[in-house]
Amino acid sequence: MARRKLIYEGKAKILYEGPEPGTFVQYFKDDATAFNAEKKAVIEGKGVLNNRLSEFFMKGLTNIGIPTHFIKRLNMREQLIRQVEIIPLEVIVRNVAAGSMAKRLGMDEGTPLPRPIVEFSYKDDSLGDPLVPEEYIIAFGWASQQDLDDIVSIALRVNDFMSGVMHGVGIKLIDFKIEIGRVWDNDFQRLVVADEISPDSCRLWDIETGQKLDKDVFRKDLGSLADAYTEVARRLGVLPSNVTHAPTKPTLIN
Ligand code: TMP
Numbered sequence: 001m002a003r004r005k006l007i008y009e010g011k012a013k014i015l016y017e018g019p020e021p022g023t024f025v026q027y028f029k030d031d032a033t034a035f036n037a038e039k040k041a042v043i044e045g046k047g048v049l050n051n052r053l054s055e056f057f058m059k060g061l062t063n064i065g066i067p068t069h070f071i072k073r074l075n076m077r078e079q080l081i082r083q084v085e086i087i088p089l090e091v092i093v094r095n096v097a098a099g100s101m102a103k104r105l106g107m108d109e110g111t112p113l114p115r116p117i118v119e120f121s122y123k124d125d126s127l128g129d130p131l132v133p134e135e136y137i138i139a140f141g142w143a144s145q146q147d148l149d150d151i152v153s154i155a156l157r158v159n160d161f162m163s164g165v166m167h168g169v170g171i172k173l174i175d176f177k178i179e180i181g182r183v184w185d186n187d188f189q190r191l192v193v194a195d196e197i198s199p200d201s202c203r204l205w206d207i208e209t210g211q212k213l214d215k216d217v218f219r220k221d222l223g224s225l226a227d228a229y230t231e232v233a234r235r236l237g238v239l240p241s242n243v244t245h246a247p248t249k250p251t252l253i254n
């Protein structure tokens with residue numbers, strides 16, 4: 001088979017040229033990084049789990065009318081996506097104070113917020129993805145006021161969807177990050193949810209026990225990251241049958 005053209009390699013994923021113009025293949029690696037890649041590890045099976053989980057969430061969003069870049073899952077580690085122009089922002093929604101917000105404001109992790117809060121970071125690893133106000137985003141032309149209004153509306157809808165789905169399996173959605181891409185249909189622009197939605201980019205706490213089931217397990221050395229993600233996938237009913245146990249004979253993957 002001809003080698004595919006590599007478009008971009010990130011910390012957790014690789015993008016390859018897709019089979020048709022306007023498409024990419026998104027490959028999920030097992031690499032885990034934290035603190036702007038100061039901490040690194042390979043977590044066997046993470047890419048397979050995140051591929052499945054991102055598929056599950058993106059399909060769910062499509063079903064309720066929120067457009068995403070997702071077209072279809074191709075295999076254990078790859079999905080076909082629409083080529084989009086990524087807006088260089090991390091769009092973060094918080095329901096409960098945790099992580100950088102708790103630290104910055106001296107709040108206890110776990111303090112409920114009076115309403116969901118949407119914030120933006122400028123996507124630039126060399127700067128450590130700094131938090132930016134809307135004024136900067138508009139002044140520097142990363143997005144227009146109209147884009148931002150649409151992005152906030154999409155982010156809050158994603159929050160409602162994700163909170164509901166997670167609540168249904170006994171998990172509290174503390175916060176999450178999404179990325180938004182532009183798709184052009186001739187001169188007409190649409191904004192779609194892009195990148196991935198997975199426990200790498202959310203905080204997920206068990207409602208009963210408060211147990212962390214997201215990348216904080218790796219950031220804070222709280223145990224097995226693969227076990228945490230497997231638990232999320234199991235509860236959502238999207239566990240691929242052969243992730244945790246190596247197959248002893250050829251297994252049909254669908
Ligand atoms: P923070 O509290 O560290 O700012 O993170 C907020 C949310 O964004 C949390 O769910 C984790 C996610 N996140 C990413 O997906 N990528 C990142 O690089 C960072 C810093 C956070």
Ligand code: ASP
Nearest residue numbers: 011033034035036037038
């Ligand atoms: N995604 C960032 C990194 O890879 C930070 C994080 O998720 O904690 O370093």
